[in-house]
Amino acid sequence: MFSHIFMYNLKTIFRNRPAIFWTLIYPIVLSTLFYFAFSNLVNAESFEPVGIAVAESSELAAETGFYSALASVSDIDGTAEKEDIFRIQTVSQEEAEELLKNGNIAAYIFYDDGIKLAVADSGFGQTIAKIFIDDYLQASSTIHTILSDNPQAADQGLITDLAQRKEYLTQASDSASSPDTTVIYFYALLAMTCLMGSTVAVEEIIKLQANMSPLASRVNLVPVAKFRVFLYNICATILFQMVVILLVLAYLMFALQIDFGAKTGFILLTCLISCITGVFFGTTVSVGFKNTGIKYAITIGGTMLSCFLAGLMVVDMKYIIQESAPIIGYISPANLITDAFYSLYYYDGLSRYFENIILLVAYSVVMCVVTCLVMRRKKYASI
C-alpha cells in the first residue's frame, strides 16, 4: 500500500506544472539573474579593502607571526593588491578608539592579555576582521599545543595543513567581500527553494480534506485511514522537494560555480531539514484556510517575505534584522536556514549551526502537530 500511494503521489507531483515552476524553475531563473547581476557588480566596483587599525603596544609587536599573517592579506604600502583584505593604520589606542567611533575604520586590533578585536557594530568588514583573528588564534594555539605534546607532528604535515587552512581563510575572507556578499544571496535563494515546497504541500492537503475538493471526498471514502494516505503523500512530497533542491544546488555549484564550502554533508542535512520545515509550513497554512487563493498567497508570499528578511533581495537586510529585530531572525525560517548555511561556511564550530537546525526542527514538529490536530476531524459540518 505504501509504494502504491507513494509512487502515484510522486507521479502527480512531478507532473504538476505550477509545482515544478515554483519549486524548480523559479529559483533557477532567479539564481541566473542574480549571477549575472553580481558578476557585473563585481567587475564594476572591485573590492575595497576593509579599513582597520592596530593599536600599538609592545606586546602586540612581539606577536611577529600575527603581524606577518596580517601583512600578507593587507595593504600596508598604499598600493592595493587584488588579494588585500585589510587596509591597516598603526596608531595609538586612543586614536584607534576615535577612528572607530567616527566610523573611519571597521575595527581595531589591540592587546589585552591576548590579541583582541574591538568593533563598533556588525557588518562585513567587522565579520571579516573577526574571522581573521579567530582563525589566527585557533591556528596558532593548535600549533603550540600540538608541538609541545607531540614534536613529531611538525613532520606529519600538520603545519602545512594549518598553513593551507590559512590559505583557505584568505580565500574565504577574500570572497567574503566580493563574491562573498553574493553567497548570502544564494543562501537565501536556497532557503527559498526549500520553503517553496510549501506550495506543493498546500496541494496535498486540498487532496485530502473532504471539504476542500471532490477528489478529497473520494479519498475519504476509501478503506485506508486518511492519516496513512497523508503520511505516504508527505513522504513523496519531501522526496520531490529534495530532488528539486539537489537540482538547484547542482545548478548553483556546477553551472554558476558558487562555492558553498566543503561541508557537503551538513549542507544536505540543512536542505533536508529546511525542506521538511517548508512542507509542514504548507500543510499548516492549507489546513488553516479554506480559500485556495489565500493558501497560495500565504505560502508563496510568506516564503518570499521570509527570504527577503534573510537577505534575498537586499543583502544588508540580514544585518538590519540582526541589529534591530533579532527576534525575527529566530522566527523567520529563511533566516534560520541562511544562518545555518552561513555558519557552516564561516565557523569551524557547529554550535551556531545546530542552534539554527534545532529551531527549524522544533518549528517543523509544531507545524506537523497542528496539521495533524486539524486533520483529525473526520466528518465535516459542510462540504
Add this chain to the structure above:
Amino acid sequence: MEICVKNLVKRYGNLVALDHFDLEINQGEVFGLLGPNGSGKTTAINCILALLKYDKGTIDVMGKPMSPDAYDTKRNIGVVMQNVAVFDELTVRENIDYFCGLYIKNKKERVGLVEEAIEFVGLADYRKFYPKKLSGGLLRRLNIACGIAHKPKLIIMDEPTVAVDPQSRNNILEGILKLNREGATVLYTSHYMEEVEQICSRIAIMDKGRIIASGTNSELKSLIRTGEKISIEVYGMDSKVIEFFKQLPGVNSVDYTDNKLTIKSQRGKNNLVSAVDYLKSNNIEFSRIYSELPTLNDVFLEITGKELRD
C-alpha cells in the same frame, strides 16, 4: 438491508437540508432517489457515507452503523460523486488503477479489474489520455470507472449523468443495470424522472429534505388521482368547450395553454374517443392528439403543487 437511514436531520445553519429523512434499500435493488435540484439528495448521500456531520438520526450500512473508519464496510462500497473527482495529472488508466489499488491489494487481480472497468465504460481508446483532454461525457465515464472498478457490493451514484450527451447517458444507464445483474445493489440519484423510471426497481421522491413518496414506479403512480392524460393541439377555442370537457365523466382537470388542451382523468376512465367526437362534431380544428399515462412528474406535481423541473 444494505442501507437503513432513520430520522436523519441535517441543518446548514438555519436551512434544514434533511428533515426527518428515512431510507431503506434492500439487497439487489436499483433504488432511485428522485428530487429537484436542492432537494437534499447529495446531502443525504454525504451523510450516509459519513462525510458530513448530522444533527439527528441513525445510519446503518450493510447492517453496521456507518462511521469514517468503518473500513470493512467502505471496502464494499463504490461511490460515484456528483462532481468529477479524478487526478488531472494521472491518465485514465492511472486514475482507475490508483483508486482500485486502494481497495484491492493483489496486483494481478487489480490489473484485470482495471482493464474490465476501462472496457465497461468504453474508454479503451483513451487509456493514455489525461482528464483535461476528455469531453464532458467521457470524463463522467472515467469518474464512474474510478468508483466501481473494485466491484463493490453497494454502488452509490449521485447524478452521474448530469451534463452528459445522450449517447454516453444511455451507455451509463445500461452499465448500471449490468452491474446490478452482476449482483450489486445500487442507490441512484437524479433529477431526471425518465432515467429513474427507466432503470430503478424502487423509487423515492424527495422534496425539501423529505421523502414525499416511495414505492415501485406503478405504486407511485397509483398514489395520485390522474390515470390518463389527453393532450390535443387545438387552435382557437372558447370557454364553452372547456366547460364541456370538464363535465366528461371522471375528469379531474382541464387546462388550455399555448394551443394545447390537457385533460386529466381518473384511473379507469377513458375519454379520448368522446373528446375527439366532440371536437369533430363542433368543427373545431385540431392537429396532434395523444393520450399518455401519468409520469413521475405528475406524481410530484400532485403532491407538491409544482413541477419536478422548474
